[in-house]
Amino acid sequence: MTKDLDRKAPSKKTVSRRRFIAGAAGVLAMPHLASAQSAVDALINTPGRGNWDDQFDAFTSRAPASVSSNQPILGPNAPANLMQAIAQYQQIVTSGGWPEVHPNVPLQFGVYDPSVQQLRQRLIVSGDLPRSAGISDSYDSYVQGAVRRFQARHGLSETGYIDEYTLKALNVGARVRLAQLETNLSRVEDLGSDLGERYVLVNIPAAYCEAVEQNTVALRNVAIVGRPSRPTPILNSKIFEIIFNPPWTVPRSIIQKDIMPLMRKDPNYLVDNKIRLYDNKGNEVDPMTVDWNAEKAPNLTFRQDPGPNSAMASTKINFHNKHAVYMHDTPSQSLFNDIVRFESSGCVRIENVRDLDVWLLKNTPGWDRQHIEETIHSGISTPVNLADPVPNHFVYITAWSAKDGVVQFRDDIYNLDGAPELALQTTSGIE
Template sequence: MTKDLNKTVRTVSRRGFIAAAAGAVALPKLAAAQSAVDALINTPGRGKWDEQFDAVTSRAQAAVSSNQPILSPNAPMNIMQAMAEYQRINANGGWPEVHPNVPLQFGVYDPSVRQLRQRLIVSGDLPQEAGISDSYDSYVQGAVRRFQARHGLAETGYIDEYTLKALNVSAAVRLAQLETNLTRVEDLGSDLGQRYVLVNIPAAYCEAVEDNAVALRNVAIVGRPSRPTPLLNSKIFEIIFNPPWTVPRSIIQKDIMPLMREDPNYLVDNKIRLYDNKGQEVDPLTVDWNAEKAPNLTFRQDPGPNSAMASTKINFHNKHAVYMHDTPSQSLFNDILRFESSGCVRIENVRDLDVWLLKNTPGWNRQKIEETIHAGISTPVNLADPVPNHFVYITAWSTKDGIVQFRDDIYNLDGAPELALQTTTGIE
């Protein structure tokens, strides 16, 4: 009963705050703004817009990254402030869709750039003084990069397929997305620990947080939609350097069985050994790889830089048998679509995270970690102070400086199909 009452009070307070904020600050009507811009555009002798603005100033980017964690103590209030802004945007007609006649990139002069400028001005990515014209100048290029950074897209400065899709998600849908994620953030609470690790699945990155500030932010690779990374709360208790990899049953059935039918040397080439329930090694040639079910054997890959987990495995208790780890395929971290694993989380620059996790464990500084990895011997290390670990699903959030970030709803949990903009497949 008390929980229900608290939730009701919380909802009423949230609505009251947003309503008050929406009434306190009035967004200029789009028609009035357009009229002022039109007057500026029609000034005699104006010339082209890209000739009127200082190139260095127009390329200046508002910082999108922040050392504030996604789940800072102020996270709910930050999202509510963003919701108030998006309510004002919707009350003023939202933003226009962009339908380009030509590829939109720097140097293009086309009427469809007007739609793009209007769209970026309304969302706050393009300064209003940049005006409305047909020119894709350096102001527009900078604004597109800022928009891309806020949406987790490649900061190319031109309109690619995913940028166009993100631009054309309506302001009403974005407002609903913020509302959905406010509920998630409130339900998670703010007591995550003085030091903790957070993996935000839709953003595909990992934050190491200490004293409510991000100490490290590492790019990650998370589960594909067909094999999603689970939501969980646990504690990191162990790091294994040079870990052997025991292949999960699901990967044996779905991936290794078909691979062995195509290439009988796959296991040997990848240094994966088979063991029976007595610990005796089994020759792969004695297994029927055309059988419907995988053999009841343990598949274990030898440690090494080319193993599936490379230098590091980070363990935490959970019923899903997932963990965080290194990978030999470092180039995958450069991809925007980083939804490729079978549920576990691969971490870029994982040794930096190792150092941070072991900072309170005597004898395990950076030099010791590097020496241990170089030795190539599997070495488990227990953390002196286990570190809380949280896997969360946050597709929209904001920081105290008012920069709102959105990510694709890769697992289709937000309830709006237009938010699942990017899909990918792959094998872990």
């Protein structure tokens, strides 16, 4: 783990703000969250479940959309939004929190089971299900929509039914979520709000990239970040160069950990993947002359030829940093469909990276979309310097509120939040 990933102690400013919040939770909390538990108890005792109308489907379709926002997670209102969320969650904790959900049957649309009452109560307390939906045994369209909203807030597949990962997220206690919000308020305050008029932000736990201009998200791209054993570092830099059709110089860590074992199993691996070996004088070396059973990798440069099937495919985005990481394209586009996108060796792969290329180069004369596509199609490795370098920030934020009243959480993939319940929930064996 790099030193950059060490968790910082809360500043005095943060602590004082938290004390203020703790003392004023009843004032700052949203009115509809006051006395949450007693209100839910009253709903449980309400006979019947009322008259449902044809707004079910509308609610279901609107639920995930109500979570999205074009506001950046580190916009100027980020600290205030987080403090409001902390006040809300303090009120929830004071009122008794929310119940755990222990299903008797698979919970999905159309199911009628007493365990749905627990689910309804849980979703009402966290604000995902309207109180007017009431408490009953029916998993109806309101519950389905509320589950989709909950899943959207936690970075889960928006299926509308309770799978293993949704159940784990539901059963993280309110007190743990409150502590997570407080931890991330400290991080947000330490980062500050002056990130640049135009900047790129990668939120590592969320595994996505934001291109921000004048405090509005111009692009939001799905990303693949470093696995826990090879984490993506926290950093601040500036993007100064894009290379189209880049050759890939393989990092030493990948040569040692990945290529050496692969060559022992398949001596044709390097040739099949168009990876060439060079000595320190630039002379090409025949892979068959290397002892692949040696303990240490040979002191050679491993370089993959440019092409659509290379590790970086069409694009490499460079910024100065001591970790030798960068952002890039990938030939394995299907990986972006996974919920668990912690698969890289520290660099960040960007979905639809050409959209980001266009945005980064919009102030660089001669590099419009058409020219970019023509250059990539040529197959020739072409470096382009940005006329205006763009600030680039890799951050570690597991809880935030970019939209008033909507709180988002992500798994603590690198175990920096200090609570085992927040560790990587969406897989059991990722390394």
